Amino acid sequence: MKVFQLLDKFIMKLEEFILSFSIILISIMIVGNVIAREIFNSGAFYFAYEVSKFAIVIATFIGISYAARKGRHISMSAFYDFAPFKVRKIMMIIINFVTAIVMFVMAYFTFNFVMFEYETGAITTSLEVPRYFMSVIIPIGFISAGIQFLRNTFINFTKKAKDKVYLGIDAVDYNDEEKKDIKMEDISI
Amino acid sequence: GGGEEEGTDEGNSGEDSGSEGGEEASGEFEEQSWQFVTEELKGEVQYEYAAEFAKRINEKSGGAITVEPLEYGALGSEVDQAQLLQQGGVQLAVMSPGFTGGQVPDGQIFSLHYFFPSDQEKVQEVLTNSEALNTDLRAKYEEHSISPLAFWTEGAMAWTSNVGIESPSDWEGLNMRVQESPLMRETYDAYGATVQSLSWSELYTALDRETVDAQENPLFFIESASFHEVQDSITISHHNNYVAMTTVNTEWYNGLDDNVKQLVDETVAEMQDWVFDEQKAQNEAGLEAIKADEENPTEIIELTDEQIAEFKKAAEPVHEYYKNEVEGIDPAIYDKLKEEIAAVEGE
Amino acid sequence: MLTTLLSIMIVLLLLNFPMMIPLIIAPVIIMLIYNPNLSMDLLMKQLLTGIESPVLLCVPLFIFAADIMTSGKTSQRLLDFIGAFVGHIRGGYAVTTAAACTLFGAISGSTQATVVAIGRPMREKLLKIGYRDSSAIALIINSSDVALLVPPSIGMIIYALAAGSGVSVGDLFIAGIIPGIMVFLAFAIYSVIYAKVKNIPLAEKVSWPDRFKFFRKALLPLGFPVIIVGGIYMGYFTPVEASGISVLYAIILEVLVYKTIPWKKLPSIALSTGLVTSAVFILVAGGQLFTWVLGYARIPQQITEAVLGSDPSAMYVLLIVSIFFFVGCMFVDPIVVILILTPIFVPAAETAGVDLIHLGIIVTFQAALGSATPPFGVDIFTASAVFKKPYLEVIRSTPPFIVILLVIGALLILFPQLSLALI
Numbered sequence: 006m007k008v009f010q011l012l013d014k015f016i017m018k019l020e021e022f023i024l025s026f027s028i029i030l031i032s033i034m035i036v037g038n039v040i041a042r043e044i045f046n047s048g049a050f051y052f053a054y055e056v057s058k059f060a061i062v063i064a065t066f067i068g069i070s071y072a073a074r075k076g077r078h079i080s081m082s083a084f085y086d087f088a089p090f091k092v093r094k095i096m097m098i099i100i101n102f103v104t105a106i107v108m109f110v111m112a113y114f115t116f117n118f119v120m121f122e123y124e125t126g127a128i129t130t131s132l133e134v135p136r137y138f139m140s141v142i143i144p145i146g147f148i149s150a151g152i153q154f155l156r157n158t159f160i161n162f163t164k165k166a167k168d169k170v171y172l173g174i175d176a177v178d179y180n181d182e183e184k185k186d187i188k189m190e191d192i193s194i
Numbered sequence: 195g196g197g198e199e200e201g202t203d204e205g206n207s208g209e210d211s212g213s214e215g216g217e218e219a220s221g222e223f224e225e226q227s228w229q230f231v232t233e234e235l236k237g238e239v240q241y242e243y244a245a246e247f248a249k250r251i252n253e254k255s256g257g258a259i260t261v262e263p264l265e266y267g268a269l270g271s272e273v274d275q276a277q278l279l280q281q282g283g284v285q286l287a288v289m290s291p292g293f294t295g296g297q298v299p300d301g302q303i304f305s306l307h308y309f310f311p312s313d314q315e316k317v318q319e320v321l322t323n324s325e326a327l328n329t330d331l332r333a334k335y336e337e338h339s340i341s342p343l344a345f346w347t348e349g350a351m352a353w354t355s356n357v358g359i360e361s362p363s364d365w366e367g368l369n370m371r372v373q374e375s376p377l378m379r380e381t382y383d384a385y386g387a388t389v390q391s392l393s394w395s396e397l398y399t400a401l402d403r404e405t406v407d408a409q410e411n412p413l414f415f416i417e418s419a420s421f422h423e424v425q426d427s428i429t430i431s432h433h434n435n436y437v438a439m440t441t442v443n444t445e446w447y448n449g450l451d452d453n454v455k456q457l458v459d460e461t462v463a464e465m466q467d468w469v470f471d472e473q474k475a476q477n478e479a480g481l482e483a484i485k486a487d488e489e490n491p492t493e494i495i496e497l498t499d500e501q502i503a504e505f506k507k508a509a510e511p512v513h514e515y516y517k518n519e520v521e522g523i524d525p526a527i528y529d530k531l532k533e534e535i536a537a538v539e540g541e
Numbered sequence: 542m543l544t545t546l547l548s549i550m551i552v553l554l555l556l557n558f559p560m561m562i563p564l565i566i567a568p569v570i571i572m573l574i575y576n577p578n579l580s581m582d583l584l585m586k587q588l589l590t591g592i593e594s595p596v597l598l599c600v601p602l603f604i605f606a607a608d609i610m611t612s613g614k615t616s617q618r619l620l621d622f623i624g625a626f627v628g629h630i631r632g633g634y635a636v637t638t639a640a641a642c643t644l645f646g647a648i649s650g651s652t653q654a655t656v657v658a659i660g661r662p663m664r665e666k667l668l669k670i671g672y673r674d675s676s677a678i679a680l681i682i683n684s685s686d687v688a689l690l691v692p693p694s695i696g697m698i699i700y701a702l703a704a705g706s707g708v709s710v711g712d713l714f715i716a717g718i719i720p721g722i723m724v725f726l727a728f729a730i731y732s733v734i735y736a737k738v739k740n741i742p743l744a745e746k747v748s749w750p751d752r753f754k755f756f757r758k759a760l761l762p763l764g765f766p767v768i769i770v771g772g773i774y775m776g777y778f779t780p781v782e783a784s785g786i787s788v789l790y791a792i793i794l795e796v797l798v799y800k801t802i803p804w805k806k807l808p809s810i811a812l813s814t815g816l817v818t819s820a821v822f823i824l825v826a827g828g829q830l831f832t833w834v835l836g837y838a839r840i841p842q843q844i845t846e847a848v849l850g851s852d853p854s855a856m857y858v859l860l861i862v863s864i865f866f867f868v869g870c871m872f873v874d875p876i877v878v879i880l881i882l883t884p885i886f887v888p889a890a891e892t893a894g895v896d897l898i899h900l901g902i903i904v905t906f907q908a909a910l911g912s913a914t915p916p917f918g919v920d921i922f923t924a925s926a927v928f929k930k931p932y933l934e935v936i937r938s939t940p941p942f943i944v945i946l947l948v949i950g951a952l953l954i955l956f957p958q959l960s961l962a963l964i
């Protein structure tokens with residue numbers, strides 16, 4: 006069990022590093038390119054856009070599972086927020102489970118796509134590296150997201166979720182944190 | 195290759211009407227409908243090519259075969275279109291050799307400067323008859339399920355700038371907008387310029403504000419994109435050509451009945467002259483329109499033979515670089531094509 | 542079939558499924574049912590196509606710059622400066638809020654960041670002087686939306702990307718200036734009237750030496766919009782590169798000059814930016830799947846013909862566009878709505894003779910309006926989360942603002958010059 010926790014922590018730290026580093030890398034690339042061009046009249050940052058492209062793809066797909074863990078995926082929660090505790094709990098279980106399945110299906114489809122890109126042997130225009138270097142991150146992202154959404158599902162069955170709804174394993178439903186007390190007739194101009 | 199990712203998603207609304215009964219001659223041909231995707235919009239060379247091809251095939255097959263020409267954007271980006279063709283999602287496509295997503299590095303041979311003849315008729319002659327292209331390069335594409343049935347020019351590339359480029363030294367310190375690659379870096383480095391990738395939607399403004407200093411395109415394109423409004427000069431430089439390929443999905447093509455295959459081949463062959471005249475007319479009209487635009491005066495610089503010789507001298511070492519250094523290319527195709535070009539130029 | 546699918550998407554959306562799920566499921570099902578012979582690889586490729594456009598790089602960078610400034614003192618300096626000059630007039634704090642949101646919007650390009658950076662400190666001040674919480678929040682939400690209209694604007698950059706065909710982001714930025722100022726002025730006038738009617742007490746007047754002090758302190762942040770717009774105009778950088786420059790400027794200000802943020806805190810700020818970026822970009826990728834499938838099935842043409850007829854007038858196109866974007870953004874993230882709907886309407890708009898810059902302003906404006914409109918506008922949920930206030934409390938006082946914005950929206954349609962005069 007200890008090993009499992011350590012592994013979990015390691016993966017989370019790794020995801021955090023990748024997300025943070027990607028953003029910093031993009032900043033350096035774009036600013037570096039402007040400075041090289043405008044001040045030194047140089048094309049030294051010729052790889053700026055291609056490296057940034059890699060970074061944004063990696064951040065996007067690695068971020069799916071991190072955002073799932075933190076309960077930060079964009080959703081339309083208006084009705085959910087009004088639902089009573091039990092309904093919200095059931096909804097979260099179903100949502101996370103179905104989402105996990107969709108993630109695994111996408112992992113399968115995108116894995117095939119990576120194999121396709123691998124077989125074409127296509128290379129990128131600027132750095133001339135194989136293009137599948139970039140796409141390979143997509144199924145990896147979907148698989149880890151699928152696992153994460155499964156964990157989000159199961160945590161809602163555990164003892165510590167007795168009086169809480171978990172949006173993600175690191176995110177307790179904000180609706181349980183503050184009692185709200187407002188009625189329809191309060192709406193006025 | 196210097197294709198452009200222009201265009202809107204303006205699709206083509208007509209559903210194919212290939213199912214109605216064939217006319218008198220249709221006995222020979224089975225009813226079928228094909229899709230023919232292009233990288234340009236209605237009115238531009240590639241789309242008009244597809245439309246004319248569609249018309250001829252339809253007539254010759256007695257109405258049995260319907261070809262639907264598609265504008266750029268209907269099915270995604272150029273790279274998407276290439277992939278769609280590879281997978282048989284469409285049967286035919288006009289594509290630029292450079293937009294196969296790096297699968298055929300040899301496609302870069304068309305972007306070499308001062309490698310092809312300056313005279314467009316001779317360019318078209320090489321493209322039409324070259325064995326290096328129509329057999330050897332075709333085989334390279336066929337490894338990826340793309341069969342180029344013909345190569346043709348959409349016109350010579352011209353440089354636009356505010357400095358009036360007349361000799362290699364005029365490039366010193368300029369920022370050239372071109373699809374960034376090691377070969378393009380080397381090419382413009384030979385003139386003392388740097389290259390900068392820039393998305394199509396930002397190009398007009400970037401030229402206007404001098405974020406980049408120069409770009410290249412055929413004349414008809416410069417006019418339709420209004421680049422002359424924000425550039426002081428156009429250099430008719432003959433440095434290379436906007437080459438397009440008529441391509442088909444290889445497995446689909448190989449599976450065609452012999453008479454259909456023959457129909458396609460013969461139509462593609464006879465289109466070579468048609469498209470040459472079409473691009474010539476469009477490029478001349480473009481140039482006339484630019485000259486006639488008094489609100490935005492633009493200096494037209496036609497390089498003399500001596501000036502071209504000077505550029506050629508600067509560009510030739512890059513040919514060697516291409517042959518020896520560029521990742522994944524076949525030097526044998528280069529050598530053979532060079533000989534073929536020399537033969538045409540020596541005529 | 543298509544209606545069934547659309548209904549399923551809407552139900553999933555309303556059930557609080559992550560927005561990426563309907564955007565992924567629908568195109569995959571359409572492919573499996575309608576084009577089973579076509580390889581799924583083509584569709585999967587769109588996940589990359591959707592997010593690899595260099596134009597989109599501005600999204601994480603503008604958010605990063607805004608996150609840095611939100612963690613630092615930039616917004617406070619802007620607030621002190623504006624407050625020193627207008628805080629004492631009737632409704633002064635409310636006017637200050639609107640002005641500060643406009644200015645911060647002119648720096649950050651991000652609505653959400655503006656809610657946090659300006660909204661948090663101003664809400665406390667507004668409450669202290671006697672505003673109802675719901676009024677304060679409504680003012681903050683709607684003023685923050687001006688961030689989409691005044692340059693730089695993520696919404697405009699996304700629109701330019703989706704419209705294709707060389708729509709200039711620089712021109713869009715400049716076109717947004719007058720509409721942005723109109724919205725600010727309308728909110729300021731409303732604030733003054735509201736304060737008079739509700740008899741909100743006056744704040745103390747600030748002395749001229751103090752005003753000068755606050756002005757000096759705000760000088761560097763105020764230089765920000767000048768550098769961004771000026772730099773684009775002078776050609777030092779493209780609008781996308783401007784987002785990188787704003788990161789640089791934010792770091793110079795907060796880390797080097799004010800020293801409010803230590804270097805080693807930047808990675809954790811970047812992490813929060815990365816998290817938001819991922820959540821948004823997976824929607825952009827999913828949106829591209831959806832757009833591509835629609836395009837392959839030629840559905841956009843059918844939609845435009847069905848709702849616009851064969852030969853619509855420019856006004857009619859703009860009206861329909863307004864309705865679609867307004868309603869769309871009430872439900873779905875504006876970035877996704879702009880990416881999906883823009884390519885559908887641009888061809889029809891061009892045929893009807895609508896200037897694509899004008900169209901861009903209408904689209905951006907309606908996206909801002911829709912995302913602040915109940916029942917589901919995303920800004921409402923942002924505010925609900927940021928201020929830890931229940932949904933109903935957040936929306937209670939929004940109607941007057943929505944009415945004001947609807948009127949301005951109509952003016953923008955009727956008078957294209959409001960958008961095009963400065964270009």
Ligand code: NA
Nearest residue numbers: 422425491492
């Ligand atoms: Na000119």
Ligand code: NA
Nearest residue numbers: 646650688693
């Ligand atoms: Na803004």
